[in-house]
Amino acid sequence: MNSSELQRVRNWLIDGVWSVEPAVMITDFCERLVAAGLPVWRFGIFIRTLHPEVFGRNFIWRQGEEVEIGTVDFDVLDTPEFARSPLRVVFEQALEVRGRANDPDDKRFPFLDDMRAEGATDYIAVPVPFLDGSIHATSWVTRRPGGFSDDDIASIRALIAPLARVSEIITLRRTAEMLLDTYVGNRAGARILGGQIRRGHNDTMQAAIWLSDLRGFTALSDRLPPETVVQILNHYFDCQVTAILAHGGEVLKFMGDGLLAVFPIDEYVGDAAHVCSRVLEAARESRASVEALAFPVGEAIERFRFGVALHVGNILYGNIGGGNRLDFTCIGPAVNLAARLEKITGRLGRTVVASEGFANICRHDWRELGEFPIAGFSKAQRVYGLADETPALVD
Missing domain, CATH: 3.30.70.1230 (Nucleotide cyclase, GGDEF domain)
Known part of the structure; x- marks a missing residue:
C-alpha cells in the first residue's frame, strides 16, 4: 500500500465521507483498503460500551461477506476464551498482539489456530485509544503468503488515529442514544x-x-x-x-x-x-x-x-x-x-x-x-x- 493510497483512505476518514451506519462504513472502509493494495482478508473492530448489560459490540468484515454485528455481555470477562484471547491483552495492556503462521509462540492464543484453519497467514490486534482514555481494539487478518509486510503494518498503524476519531464520534452518538433509552425510554x-x-x-x-x-x-x-x-x-x-x-x-x-x-x-x-x-x-x-x-x-x-x-x-x-x-x-x-x-x-x-x-x-x-x-x-x-x-x- 503506497503512501498516496494510504493518505487517500486517511483523508476519506478525516473528511467524513462515510455513513454513520457502522456496517456500511466498515464495508466501504475495508473495500477501499483492499483496492489500495492492503491484503486484508478479515477485519474486526471491537468497541466497549457504556451500558449496564453490554460489555461491547463487535463488527466483523470478511471479503465477499456482509458485516457481522454482535454484542457481548459482561459475563464474557469470566470465560476461559476471553482469558486466552489476544483482545484481552489489547484491552487490559493497550499493547499490539501479532500472530503469524510460522510462529510457535502463538499457541498461547487458541483463536489464532482457528484463523489458521481458515487459511490465515498473519494476524495483528491493534489498540484503538479514545480521547477519554478508554481502549478499544481492531484486528487485521491476511491470507497472503508470508503475511503482512512491514509496510502493511505501518499502514495499519497509520490508519488507527483517524479510525479512532470516526469510531468515537459514532460511539458517542450511540452511547447517548443508549443512555437516553435506558433512563428515559426510547421514544423520549x-x-x-x-x-x-x-x-x-x-x-x-x-x-x-x-x-x-x-x-x-x-x-x-x-x-x-x-x-x-x-x-x-x-x-x-x-x-x-x-x-x-x-x-x-x-x-x-x-x-x-x-x-x-x-x-x-x-x-x-x-x-x-x-x-x-x-x-x-x-x-x-x-x-x-x-x-x-x-x-x-x-x-x-x-x-x-x-x-x-x-x-x-x-x-x-x-x-x-x-x-x-x-x-x-x-x-x-x-x-x-x-x-x-x-x-x-x-x-x-x-x-x-x-x-x-x-x-x-x-x-x-x-x-x-x-x-x-x-x-x-x-x-x-x-x-x-x-x-x-x-x-x-x-x-
Missing part, C-alpha cells in the same frame, strides 16, 4: 436527541396509561436490609418491564415501587382497541410473573402482590422541571386519574383495574366493581376488574 430519548431539550417543548398525545404499585412495600422496606429491597425491586420491575416493552409500551418513570408507562395510540390509524388489547395482555403477563416471583430471604421465601390501573386519555408529554434540571415525562388529568385508580386496586384486593374509558375501548369480560369518588374529580368514576380474577383479602 429520540425526541431529546432530536432537539426537544427546552422547558416548554411539549406535545399532546393519546395513550393508554399504566400505573402500578407494589403491595406492602413500606412494611417490606422496614423489615429488610436496603440492599435486599433493591434486589427485590429489580426483580419485581423485570416482571413488568419485559411485558410492557414486548407489547409496545414505554416505561417513563420508576417512582420508588411505582411504575408509570404509556402505550401511544395513533389517532390517524384509529388503533385504540388494538393498543388497549395489548396493554391488557401485558398486564396479564405481569400478573403471572409477579405471582411466580419467589425471593429467598434467609430461610423464608418472600411472595409479592401488586396493583395496576389502566386508563386511556390525552396526556401532555415533554419537558417539565425547573432551571436546567428537566424531566421528560407526562402529566394531565388522565395520568392523575390513573394514579387514583391504582390506589383503588389495593382497597378492592384487585391486581388489575380499568377505568370505564379503557373498558369501553378494550372489549373484554370485565366485571363492574362500582362507582367511586375520586379526589380532585367532580364525578365519581366507574371502575372495572377482570372477571377471572379472585379478589385477595384486603390488608
